[in-house]
Amino acid sequence: MGEETRTRIKxxxxxxxxxxxxxxxxxxxxxxxxxxxxxxxxxxxxxxPLMAGVSEALVDRGVSVxxxxxxxDPALARVHVEAMLDKQVDGIIATGKRTDxxxxxxxxxxxxxxxxxxxxxxxxxxxxxxxxxxxAELAVTHLxxxxxKRLAHITGPDAFIAALERASAFRRLAGSDAPVLHGQWTExxxxxxxxxxxxxxxxxxxxxxxxxxxxxxxxDGLRELGVSVPxxxxxxxxxxxxxxxxxxxxxxxTVDMNLKELGRQAGLxxxxxxxxxxxxxxxxxxxxxxxxxxxxGGAANDR
Amino acid sequence: MGEETRTRIKxxxxxxxxxxxxxxxxxxxxxxxxxxxxxxxxxxxxxxPLMAGVSEALVDRGVSVxxxxxxxDPALARVHVEAMLDKQVDGIIATGKRTDxxxxxxxxxxxxxxxxxxxxxxxxxxxxxxxxxxxAELAVTHLxxxxxKRLAHITGPDAFIAALERASAFRRLAGSDAPVLHGQWTExxxxxxxxxxxxxxxxxxxxxxxxxxxxxxxxDGLRELGVSVPxxxxxxxxxxxxxxxxxxxxxxxTVDMNLKELGRQAGLxxxxxxxxxxxxxxxxxxxxxxxxxxxxGGAANDR
DNA sequence: TTGAAAGCGATACCAT
DNA sequence: ATGGTATCGCTTTCAA
Numbered sequence: 021m022g023e024e025t026r027t028r029i030k031x032x033x034x035x036x037x038x039x040x041x042x043x044x045x046x047x048x049x050x051x052x053x054x055x056x057x058x059x060x061x062x063x064x065x066x067x068x069p070l071m072a073g074v075s076e077a078l079v080d081r082g083v084s085v086x087x088x089x090x091x092x093d094p095a096l097a098r099v100h101v102e103a104m105l106d107k108q109v110d111g112i113i114a115t116g117k118r119t120d121x122x123x124x125x126x127x128x129x130x131x132x133x134x135x136x137x138x139x140x141x142x143x144x145x146x147x148x149x150x151x152x153x154x155x156a157e158l159a160v161t162h163l164x165x166x167x168x169k170r171l172a173h174i175t176g177p178d179a180f181i182a183a184l185e186r187a188s189a190f191r192r193l194a195g196s197d198a199p200v201l202h203g204q205w206t207e208x209x210x211x212x213x214x215x216x217x218x219x220x221x222x223x224x225x226x227x228x229x230x231x232x233x234x235x236x237x238x239x240d241g242l243r244e245l246g247v248s249v250p251x252x253x254x255x256x257x258x259x260x261x262x263x264x265x266x267x268x269x270x271x272x273x274t275v276d277m278n279l280k281e282l283g284r285q286a287g288l289x290x291x292x293x294x295x296x297x298x299x300x301x302x303x304x305x306x307x308x309x310x311x312x313x314x315x316x317g318g319a320a321n322d323r
Numbered sequence: 324m325g326e327e328t329r330t331r332i333k334x335x336x337x338x339x340x341x342x343x344x345x346x347x348x349x350x351x352x353x354x355x356x357x358x359x360x361x362x363x364x365x366x367x368x369x370x371x372p373l374m375a376g377v378s379e380a381l382v383d384r385g386v387s388v389x390x391x392x393x394x395x396d397p398a399l400a401r402v403h404v405e406a407m408l409d410k411q412v413d414g415i416i417a418t419g420k421r422t423d424x425x426x427x428x429x430x431x432x433x434x435x436x437x438x439x440x441x442x443x444x445x446x447x448x449x450x451x452x453x454x455x456x457x458x459a460e461l462a463v464t465h466l467x468x469x470x471x472k473r474l475a476h477i478t479g480p481d482a483f484i485a486a487l488e489r490a491s492a493f494r495r496l497a498g499s500d501a502p503v504l505h506g507q508w509t510e511x512x513x514x515x516x517x518x519x520x521x522x523x524x525x526x527x528x529x530x531x532x533x534x535x536x537x538x539x540x541x542x543d544g545l546r547e548l549g550v551s552v553p554x555x556x557x558x559x560x561x562x563x564x565x566x567x568x569x570x571x572x573x574x575x576x577t578v579d580m581n582l583k584e585l586g587r588q589a590g591l592x593x594x595x596x597x598x599x600x601x602x603x604x605x606x607x608x609x610x611x612x613x614x615x616x617x618x619x620g621g622a623a624n625d626r
Numbered sequence: 627t628t629g630a631a632a633g634c635g636a637t638a639c640c641a642t
Numbered sequence: 643a644t645g646g647t648a649t650c651g652c653t654t655t656c657a658a
Contacts, residue, residue, distance in 0.1 A: 071392070351637055
């Protein structure tokens, strides 16, 4: 085609506001430039950052994302999946709130590629998650670099693999006799655990918490006991849940799981799969990042 | 068509797993059974419940929802809107984090209907919001019914219309000399305000807070002053942000804005508009609900 | 280089 | 009751 013709056509197209109909082109190309994100995470704690990453990675390529919240309801999940398949989505990303549970719907025989992110997938699927052991290492080495010697780990139920992985990484670095306390993922458990520890006479000077809510409870509990954070005790959280971490007193140093990046990669992967690329199945664990705020003290805090 | 033919066809259709292609039928019917939800609310505090309502109302009708997070970026917003229009969405719901600001994108001349929910729309648009004055009335009458006489209102910046409307409803019921303190929407402002009030000798026995974060700060501040909640002072929040309200000590009695219902209605409305129904433009304010937990005490708390 | 025609999958309408 | 055909908007292919 001639250069001038090309520009002329483009000009006219712009003039009359021509807008190619994606439905029509999808009909022919057998691609809808649409993917689905299925989630059972009601609070959006994990889904939103993940979704932001997916969307950010795909919007340039003209791909839009259906968000389907299924609330652990298998029937609802089916309805959403059917609706998405009808609409010829190019792929589906399944996400949840914990990596050791699957969504209440079987996605293994769909005519479109499925990628799992922060939720369990069937064998031979591609599953993204953050590297819990790595996150725990970041936290513990940070505490140790600050000179903390007596470390403790206060975390969620031992029914969560994430809790177990963080705990075993903690023990590996902090010593196998360092206390690990399993409870709930709540503030009140954090407070309770601190009271127990202090009552028992065991008084760690560095505490690694399984999530930010627990960490917040720990910090509150310590304050109520008159123990200074970060003066006497350093506290590290996990999740970097802004709303909790930034509002605690002092603001929480915490491990960020880089969910947005996880979302980016999951998005690109599901597209690649849709374009016929063959990719290695299995777990893909992404590194975490330590976000330093004020709850640990030390040089790292002086900036 | 004959009854037997009908069943025979249906059987065969099920057998071969026939699945009508929504792209093809959309091409002809000029409906995609797809709508877009545009939001600049990063935390999802407002968007997620709203989205849940939209989705719940529309999934039965076979409509799926594109979620587009635009982060206050006009260029990104345009890209998302273009992508949705290309995909022939049947309508768009614009949502945000405050009702007195518009999204950074002009949605007024789109070829599809637009409904605004929890964000400002242009004149003559349909805009859903919760009724702030009503919410404030619920809170104040609850406090008064419990016998609280000296009320105060601690809330966010007076640049927010929502804050002003709640404040003026508060004054109307509690008396024009009842103190109203404007600050930030944060816990630390809640604590600070309490310290100020107590230092000044002004000691209300009922406090209505502009949101749950402030309320949580207020409760913490009171505890640190040795003032019992709900024994000496009753506290009501606003938002029913589960994660804040349920974790505070005591759990927070708070006003729920019924965002899910708001989402339901916005979803049904945008569909109706798409089907050519003529609807009255203007604000549509939905009533709030009071959610009683433990921060007010009294009979209402005995159940 | 340009123009015409076939076809994607479903539907609506018209003949049989 | 059935079969055939035009159509939606675009892409691809083939002819001119």
